[in-house]
Amino acid sequence: MRAVDPNAAPTSVLPLAGFTVGVTAARRAEELGTMLERRGAAVQHGPALRIVPLADDTELLESTRALVADPPDVTVATTGIGFRGWIEAAEGWGMGEDLLGALGRGTLLARGPKARGAIRAAGLTDAWSPPSESSAEVLDHLLEAGVEGRRIAVQLHGDPLPDVVEALTQAGAEVVEVPVYRWVPPADLGPLDRLTDGVLTGGVDILTFTSAPAAVSMLARAAERGVRERLLTALRGPVLVLCVGPVTAAPLEAVDVPTLQPQRSRLGAMVRFLEAEAPALARRLPVAGHRLELRGHAVLVDGELRAVPPAGMELLRVLARRPGQVVSRAELLGALPGGDGDEHAVETAMTRLRAALGAAALVQTVVKQGYRLALDPAGPEPVGGHGVHGDRL
Known part of the structure; x- marks a missing residue:
């Protein structure tokens, strides 16, 4: 062997x-x-x-008008697609240049590199971006710098940011929310x-x-x-x-x-x-002189990928939980989809499993008891199998 x-x-x-x-x-x-x-x-x-753009939304239009009339001291861009959509909407309303001018008078912060790229693509300059790409770090940066009496525009990214807005408001800032798009089911x-x-x-x-x-x-x-x-x-x-x-x-x-x-x-x-x-994520075992690797819906036998029917895959997972040990037909029946037929269903699924594996000796029949994986007695210990979240097998 x-x-x-x-x-x-x-x-x-x-x-x-x-x-x-x-x-x-x-x-x-x-x-x-x-x-x-x-x-x-x-x-x-x-x-x-799904993303619903708000190019025709009255709230976005009113926020844009308010910022053009009274430019913000600080603008926070949270997403690239959102910031670009805002500029495009303003251009459609004939306010594109006015909005860029208003935002350019103040400081622009980007939540992440995509937002930073959108700012620069618009011809503006960003002043800072957090390494974590998190709104929480942007908030900490603003609060540390001091926001009392400052006018801050916050471009939302699908959902409201009540914690950010509330913290800035309580610290004395005037916050203008800019809802560029929203998420819906x-x-x-x-x-x-x-x-x-x-x-x-x-x-x-x-x-x-x-x-x-x-x-x-x-x-x-x-x-x-x-x-x-x-x-x-x-x-x-x-x-x-x-x-x-x-x-x-x-x-x-x-x-x-x-x-x-x-x-x-x-x-x-x-x-x-x-x-x-x-x-x-894979489970690897030495079985009957072969290398058996269980993946989600397929098996590798000596490095060759073999598709296995769902019922056979369920049987194989049960056998692999206790490689080398006998598993009863009743237990295997319980693992089959439905699991309420007779034990003949196990035999049928097992026949198909062996055919899919291409090596019948991998799974042994133990007369009047059940089936077992023919684990090599002198082989290495089985390894792998969703080790991060617990063994799927």
Whole structure:
């Protein structure tokens, strides 16, 4: 029997092959999905919100008029798309140059690099941006500098910022809120509900968020459907939650959902981070002289990716929890979708599983008892398997 190194990573299989990644983003979802698919992931898209521009909104128009008439001492740009949309709306109203002139007379702060880029693209100059890209750090910076008697324009980013506005007002500032766009639930809730169901039933291995409002919206919709607690349980356990940055992660971590984030809050960095974390999501075992690696909906046998039917994958997960030990047919039956048939369903699913694996000896039949993974007795210990959030297996 040849020696097997379960830690050896196959070189011909894409890093995310065999994993299903849920995408909740509305904006740039196609870009994110393409990056994930290029790395082998199966992508399920369920936008948790949609952006409603307010170019015709009277509140935005009135805020713009007020700032042109009485320019702000400080302007806080929170998002690139929002700041650009504001300037474009002002141009449509014939106030573009007047607004740029008014903002240019004061100090401009950018919450992050995208907002900073939008400021510079408009021909303006930003004075400061926080390393954390958080509104809280912008607020601390302003309060430390002193805001009493100052007129401050705050460009909102989808939702109100009551804590920021209240703190500035209490410190003596006059705050003008600029609502450039807002987040609302998607017009078609079907894709979001299907994505949620995939998380609940184990069909999604990794769930991605690129904005805090998306996380809030998904939880709110789950509450409407009566599945919020089940969703939180899944996100705290087998499903890996990946956020683009700490601001996005905040509403999830506030309800005790652990998250992973890249060092830089960028889509590309998030995908590369996931690619690096992928080995920890797989379960690797030396079985019957082969290297077996369990991924979300597929298995690698000696580095070759093999698709496994959902029922077979459930059986394999149960067997992998106790590799080398016998698992009864009754226990395996309980793991099958439905789980209320007779034990013949286990035999049928097992036959299909063995065929999918291409090596029948991986799973042994123990007469009158059940089945077992033929774990190599002298092989290394099994490794991996959602080590961050607890073993899915």
